Amino acid sequence: MTWTAAEAVARAAGICRRLTLVATGGAGERHGERRVPGRPQPSGIEVEALRPYVPGDDVRHVDWNAAGRLDALVTRRFTAEREVCFHLLIDASASMDVPAADGKLDAVRELVTALAWMGLASGDAVALTALGRASTPAIFRHRASAVRAAGWLATLAAAGPLDLGAALTAYARRHRGPGMCLVVSDCMAEPASIAAGLEALRRARHTVVLLHILGPSDVDPARALGGGVLQDVETGATHAIAFTPAVRARYDALLAEHLRDLEAAAARSGAVYVRLGSDEPLATMLIERLATARLVRRR
Amino acid sequence: MSLGAGLANPWGALALVAVGVLLALHRWDRRRRVVVVASLYLWQRIPAAPLERRRRVRMDPLLAARLAAMLALVAAFVRPWIAAPARAVVAPASIVVLDVSASMQTREARGTRFDAARARAASLADAASETMLLAAGARPRVAMRWTADPMLVRRALETLAPLDVAADLDAAVALALGEAAARPGARVAVVTDEPRPASRLPDADLTRVDWMQVGRSDDNVGIAALGVDAPALHPLDDATATVEVRNWSHGARTVGLMARVGGRTWIERRVELPSRGTATVHLGHPPASGVLEVRLADGDAFAADDVARAWIPAHPPLDVVVVSDAAHESSVLAELGRAVRNARVASVSTSAWASLAPARDRIVIFDGVAPDAVSAVPALYVAPPPGRGPCAAIARVADAAVVDWDDAHPLVRGVGSLASLVVHAASALADVPWGVAVASAASAERAFPFLVAGELDGHRVACMAAGPTAPLATTDQLPLVVLTLATLGWLQDGDAAPLVVRTGEVVHAPGGESDDAALRIAGTPPVLVAERVGAFHAGDRLVLANLFDPHESDVGRDEPTDWPAAPSSSATPGARDAREIGGTLAGLAAALLALEWVMWLGRPA
Numbered sequence: 013m014t015w016t017a018a019e020a021v022a023r024a025a026g027i028c029r030r031l032t033l034v035a036t037g038g039a040g041e042r043h044g045e046r047r048v049p050g051r052p053q054p055s056g057i058e059v060e061a062l063r064p065y066v067p068g069d070d071v072r073h074v075d076w077n078a079a080g081r082l083d084a085l086v087t088r089r090f091t092a093e094r095e096v097c098f099h100l101l102i103d104a105s106a107s108m109d110v111p112a113a114d115g116k117l118d119a120v121r122e123l124v125t126a127l128a129w130m131g132l133a134s135g136d137a138v139a140l141t142a143l144g145r146a147s148t149p150a151i152f153r154h155r156a157s158a159v160r161a162a163g164w165l166a167t168l169a170a171a172g173p174l175d176l177g178a179a180l181t182a183y184a185r186r187h188r189g190p191g192m193c194l195v196v197s198d199c200m201a202e203p204a205s206i207a208a209g210l211e212a213l214r215r216a217r218h219t220v221v222l223l224h225i226l227g228p229s230d231v232d233p234a235r236a237l238g239g240g241v242l243q244d245v246e247t248g249a250t251h252a253i254a255f256t257p258a259v260r261a262r263y264d265a266l267l268a269e270h271l272r273d274l275e276a277a278a279a280r281s282g283a284v285y286v287r288l289g290s291d292e293p294l295a296t297m298l299i300e301r302l303a304t305a306r307l308v309r310r311r
Numbered sequence: 312m313s314l315g316a317g318l319a320n321p322w323g324a325l326a327l328v329a330v331g332v333l334l335a336l337h338r339w340d341r342r343r344r345v346v347v348v349a350s351l352y353l354w355q356r357i358p359a360a361p362l363e364r365r366r367r368v369r370m371d372p373l374l375a376a377r378l379a380a381m382l383a384l385v386a387a388f389v390r391p392w393i394a395a396p397a398r399a400v401v402a403p404a405s406i407v408v409l410d411v412s413a414s415m416q417t418r419e420a421r422g423t424r425f426d427a428a429r430a431r432a433a434s435l436a437d438a439a440s441e442t443m444l445l446a447a448g449a450r451p452r453v454a455m456r457w458t459a460d461p462m463l464v465r466r467a468l469e470t471l472a473p474l475d476v477a478a479d480l481d482a483a484v485a486l487a488l489g490e491a492a493a494r495p496g497a498r499v500a501v502v503t504d505e506p507r508p509a510s511r512l513p514d515a516d517l518t519r520v521d522w523m524q525v526g527r528s529d530d531n532v533g534i535a536a537l538g539v540d541a542p543a544l545h546p547l548d549d550a551t552a553t554v555e556v557r558n559w560s561h562g563a564r565t566v567g568l569m570a571r572v573g574g575r576t577w578i579e580r581r582v583e584l585p586s587r588g589t590a591t592v593h594l595g596h597p598p599a600s601g602v603l604e605v606r607l608a609d610g611d612a613f614a615a616d617d618v619a620r621a622w623i624p625a626h627p628p629l630d631v632v633v634v635s636d637a638a639h640e641s642s643v644l645a646e647l648g649r650a651v652r653n654a655r656v657a658s659v660s661t662s663a664w665a666s667l668a669p670a671r672d673r674i675v676i677f678d679g680v681a682p683d684a685v686s687a688v689p690a691l692y693v694a695p696p697p698g699r700g701p702c703a704a705i706a707r708v709a710d711a712a713v714v715d716w717d718d719a720h721p722l723v724r725g726v727g728s729l730a731s732l733v734v735h736a737a738s739a740l741a742d743v744p745w746g747v748a749v750a751s752a753a754s755a756e757r758a759f760p761f762l763v764a765g766e767l768d769g770h771r772v773a774c775m776a777a778g779p780t781a782p783l784a785t786t787d788q789l790p791l792v793v794l795t796l797a798t799l800g801w802l803q804d805g806d807a808a809p810l811v812v813r814t815g816e817v818v819h820a821p822g823g824e825s826d827d828a829a830l831r832i833a834g835t836p837p838v839l840v841a842e843r844v845g846a847f848h849a850g851d852r853l854v855l856a857n858l859f860d861p862h863e864s865d866v867g868r869d870e871p872t873d874w875p876a877a878p879s880s881s882a883t884p885g886a887r888d889a890r891e892i893g894g895t896l897a898g899l900a901a902a903l904l905a906l907e908w909v910m911w912l913g914r915p916a
Contacts, residue, residue, distance in 0.1 A: 106349075107349035107350050108349075110347055110348060110349040111347075111348075111349070116349075198349060198350075200349060200350035200352045200353070201350075201352060202352075227349070229348075229349075230349070233348075241344065241345045241346065242345075242346050242347075242348050242351060242354055243345050243346065243347050243348065243351075244348065244350060244351040245347050245348065245349060245350075246350070247351070249351055249355075250345070251351050251354050251355055251359055252359045253354060253357065253359065259357055262357050263353060263354070263357065266353045266356055266357070267353060270352075270353060
């Protein structure tokens with residue numbers, strides 16, 4: 013199936029029309045539509061607090077009722093409305109397209125399109141970044157940019173190796189927060205390395221979410237393997253293996269251990285960890301997985 | 312009902328080796344296969360497995376499809392068949408070829424060879440569901456068409472008897488194989504005294520035949536040849552006869568030889584013969600003319616070659632009348648006639664000849680003339696005028712030479728080459744319905760018959776395009792003089808000379824019906840063949856038949872042997888009820904190959 017931007021946006025809009033991304037942090041100083049309690053400001057829509065009038069305050073915001081009762085001038089303070097920048101950090105290494113039947117990269121495109129649509133629909137900014145690439149993030153604002161964002165995703169090709177932890181660390185160094193970073197990857201790396209990257213993002217004042225994409229062949233390697241010499245698509249390294257039941261059991265144990273380590277590393281880094289299957293429908297990903305993790309809610 | 316089964320090509324099972332090759336290729340492919348994975352991060356924590364240590368072949372659907380297709384192909388290759396066992400025990404039809412050649416008359420310890428062969432043929436007919444009987448003589452003959460009644464076969468066998476001819480056994484076997492091909496499952500059995508290796512049929516045909524040999528005795532002394540030398544125009548006393556007697560056995564023999572001619576004994580003597588040796592007996596000064604009959608009194612096992620017959624012509628003095636209008640030419644032919652000992656020669660003109668009284672045994676030479684009415688006399692037309700007489704001359708030509716002649720014709724037999732026969736003037740003859748061209752000539756203008764000979768109104772007649780010219784005593788005239796004398800000799804032999812033939816030999820029949828079943832006359836023009844030794848009549852003509860065949864006379868054989876037919880799918884008992892399922896298996900293999908191809912296309916990358 014050829015992944016096209018317009019169709020992807022249409023699918024995302026159909027599913028996400030009544031959904032929105034939950035931003036637990038990451039609001040910056042840029043004015044936006046997302047209300048940020050605890051940071052009252054002189055103007056706004058929703059009254060959050062009152063304070064004694066000081067010269068320079070807008071007299072239009074003087075609360076005359078309160079002044080009559082208190083016999084002192086009081087001005088209204090409003091809930092801050094800020095823009096949240098959603099950094100969607102995509103692992104576009106070669107491993108995301110192997111084996112092709114798993115369709116991990118297509119699943120990532122679908123998911124990121126939906127996330128971007130929800131972010132743009134909320135009036136937030138969306139920054140799309142292919143991890144490990146030298147290019148600067150592509151930043152989109154307003155719902156009308158959803159198709160352009162999807163177009164950017166359509167041009168994304170899986171290629172090259174990626175050190176996920178180092179790439180996250182480098183990104184954190186260049187892009188300080190606050191922001192909300194959603195890392196999408198197959199996470200086939202040392203959990204400690206990934207944890208270091210997540211920690212770097214957190215220190216850069218980002219709220220971090222790790223979306224782990226697993227292909228069916230990652231869970232059940234017998235689908236594609238019958239034995240032979242295994243070759244790493246990114247490094248070219250080889251490893252001869254005989255796919256016996258014992259080997260299969262050993263692989264299952266290692267995978268379970270790896271998943272536990274990833275989850276623990278994310279928890280230590282203050283990141284939210286969500287595991288997704290590339291063969292899952294987009295609605296399942298959004299409504300079951302992300303909603304359960306309180307990353308998505310109804311409007 | 313349970314089914315019988317078998318393999319038509321058991322050796323095809325050797326193709327199972329291909330299954331081993333397929334498994335070896337599969338394992339080799341497994342070992343060399345490189346699978347690209349997203350990451351070795353987890354795999355590298357599993358110790359690498361040396362694949363060569365892995366013994367067990369891991370079955371996958373693709374390998375299973377390949378194995379199934381291969382096994383189906385092998386199964387098709389061995390050509391399995393199934394048949395109902397109840398039908399499998401039905402006796403096959405049988406074609407029995409019975410040798411009726413002369414050598415089958417040979418006496419053995421218990422009757423003749425033919426008796427033994429007939430008994431075996433009868434037992435074959437008893438064991439067969441249906442039987443066809445072929446008699447192998449000079450030509451194969453169907454003695455009994457397909458019948459399921461063994462008694463009919465036995466009666467047909469009783470009517471058969473060996474002939475005095477050589478058998479064309481190969482033709483009979485070929486005919487039998489052709490009949491067997493039209494009836495699947497039919498077997499061919501040959502009962503003969505010939506060994507199978509003597510056959511010139513292809514081995515592939517012979518292996519389909521049950522060959523049964525009978526007979527062993529080599530006890531035979533026979534007349535291998537009988538020749539009479541009676542020079543033309545010579546008196547009877549100059550005639551001689553030569554008898555060749557041969558001992559075919561492996562022991563010395565002494566036999567009695569008796570020769571009779573014209574009912575009178577010519578000679579009676581004993582002949583000593585070494586082992587497989589030959590003795591030649593020359594006979595001279597015959598006491599009479601007529602049929603010469605030579606007999607051996609030897610009491611051997613084979614009698615057909617113990618008697619031989621020939622003809623000694625009487626050769627009365629030559630009586631010639633030369634009819635001519637040219638006195639000089641007439642004198643040349645008359646001079647030639649007078650050169651023959653005791654000859655009576657007369658010269659007359661055309662007009663005088665018409666009034667001449669006919670005489671028995673007189674030969675008329677028409678020298679350059681031809682009467683309007685054909686005369687019922689032996690006649691020689693020399694240089695006949697165009698458009699007249701029976702010779703149908705068409706033109707006069709100059710400078711002609713003889714270019715071809717029929718060596719086998721009795722007229723020129725012994726004359727030698729006619730290549731040097733050149734004439735300065737001749738009458739170009741035409742082909743005539745009553746005779747054949749014995750010699751042909753060519754001039755600058757045309758080619759034409761030079762000498763035509765045949766029978767007209769019951770008398771021998773010859774036409775020569777040119778005759779000898781004066782002077783006779785020159786080298787140039789010699790071939791034409793010899794040819795003219797040979798023609799006169801042939802005319803003098805007349806119609807009384809009997810036809811001497813070999814048994815089984817097909818010759819032109821002189822006409823008339825046969826008085827004996829052993830002399831068969833048929834066809835248009837009629838031909839005759841003698842199937843037995845003896846003297847027969849074809850109309851008014853005497854026919855003398857002899858067996859001069861060394862192959863038939865050499866009756867000795869090695870120890871009798873049977874050569875059974877090689878087993879084959881068609882010869883399998885009940886094979887006509889068997890059904891091969893190789894084609895079905897081949898179709899199944901093709902379907903499995905198609906499935907394997909689809910699976911290969913859809914295999915994981």
